[in-house]
Amino acid sequence: NAAVVAVAAQKGGVGKTTTAVNLGAALARFHGQNVLVVDLDAQGHVQRSLRTHIKPGGGSLSQVIEREDGGEVLDVVAHTDIPGLHITPGDPRLRESENLVTTRIGKEFILRDALEVTRSHYDVIILDCPPNLGNLTLNALVAADRVLVPCEPTPLSIQGVDALIRTCATVSDRLNPKLDILGILVTRYDGRNTSLNDVAIAELSQAYGEALIDEKININTSLARAQHAGRDIFSFAPRSRGATNYKSLAEHVATALRSA
Amino acid sequence: NAAVVAVAAQKGGVGKTTTAVNLGAALARFHGQNVLVVDLDAQGHVQRSLRTHIKPGGGSLSQVIEREDGGEVLDVVAHTDIPGLHITPGDPRLRESENLVTTRIGKEFILRDALEVTRSHYDVIILDCPPNLGNLTLNALVAADRVLVPCEPTPLSIQGVDALIRTCATVSDRLNPKLDILGILVTRYDGRNTSLNDVAIAELSQAYGEALIDEKININTSLARAQHAGRDIFSFAPRSRGATNYKSLAEHVATALRSA
């Protein structure tokens, strides 16, 4: 059965999608894992980021989420030309799903149930969350075994981590006792501007200790350029800083998931 | 009566809050306007960005939004030590308001009604939106006269602009005929890396023509440092690139609002 990892942060633009996509690609390419990246954000940026890799096919995740009798995420996945990597295509209708599920009985369990069969087809399932703590993010936290929290070393981003960790604690008390923090990942670390960053990292390390992942993701324009080109970082710029950073992150995550 | 400007973008982290706060401060400081910045995002980053300027007082916006018999935003504003600038304090409960209003009759008109008296107390009201097209952003688009769309020169951010412009068209057809696009504002423009940026700007200019605002906001660490210090850019680093950029934007906005 697959290990399910939610990539979540309330703060916008901290690198959730960039992490979900490149971590997924690294686990597939370098660790021989069968990986599914599920796009829970109505923006549909997982598909946009991997545009040149995607094979035709796949369906709409909002239909799986909105069906009363449930469905399986497996029914809507699309394959890519990266061996072992599948995704769910972008679906703007997820915006409506966010509202429509509000009145459903056990509204937070919908995604977990829709992954029941899907989990047996993959080694790792990565859930890319929208920048809020709404119903779809809650569904991700209930379906997940672990949660990875990207955080830019800025005061606004750090403030959001606390709210998310508290939400995870409530989710684990009431809805999903197995939910565990995989770690807090420093993203967009600017090597040129260490004074602000190092203060922020000291703050994170003070507040979260062990949960702060050692591997950092530096600011690296290759990551944005790869996205622009619709390719993962390993096919676009395999020797770039971004590729090295995400490869090390994948080592860390593969080890953490094995020992779970 | 105040001109109401919504600062909205579905994409996260593009500079909505940085723009709402520093544009508001510039209009108050350099154009003698009475300005209110309303924080519609549960993250509460308007207050965090102006932490050292805020005077005690103010209340919770979610209570105004959730009251059946309505209330006025004026009831919950907090003053700052920047002459002419008021804000609404951060309110994490706005996350629940997003869901609670779903079933209300005329759910998109709640904020417009709650600004009815408030509008007569200010020259400009700026609405900082969360990174989605949910109920609170829709409320902002219905309450607003103009919408300002920050956009980072990246493919993911540009893709989000289109969805927002289409949403504005639907809002103006059905709910708010006076809604007009104030403009698309290029933010986090990286002067060091013009090749990617210039392709993106050409794309924006092609798609939106006149609506693309000439004034750009460059990437400037003073803006992040000011936020870290809890100060507006004009008190933190008045001669920085960020201060100059937001001053020029305020010129542009003040002129545009006068001629409306």
Ligand SMILES: Nc1ncnc2c1ncn2[C@@H]1O[C@H](COP(=O)(O)OP(=O)(O)OP(=O)(O)O)[C@@H](O)[C@H]1O
């Ligand atoms: N390490 C990095 N170096 C340089 N650019 C980066 C890095 N990580 C992300 N980016 C860029 O920053 C922007 C935001 O990243 P991304 O879209 O992955 O964040 P997100 O948290 O998923 O955003 P949202 O909140 O909108 O879902 C993108 O344009 C991306 O290319």
Ligand SMILES: Nc1ncnc2c1ncn2[C@@H]1O[C@H](COP(=O)(O)OP(=O)(O)OP(=O)(O)O)[C@@H](O)[C@H]1O
């Ligand atoms: N022009 C700029 N130069 C440098 N840093 C910037 C600039 N504009 C914004 N930032 C920084 O980028 C981050 C994102 O900006 P901000 O929080 O204003 O975006 P937002 O669109 O409001 O995000 P959210 O989607 O989470 O509401 C912040 O850390 C901010 O300090």
Ligand SMILES: [Mg+2]
């Ligand atoms: Mg994203």
Ligand SMILES: [Mg+2]
């Ligand atoms: Mg914001």
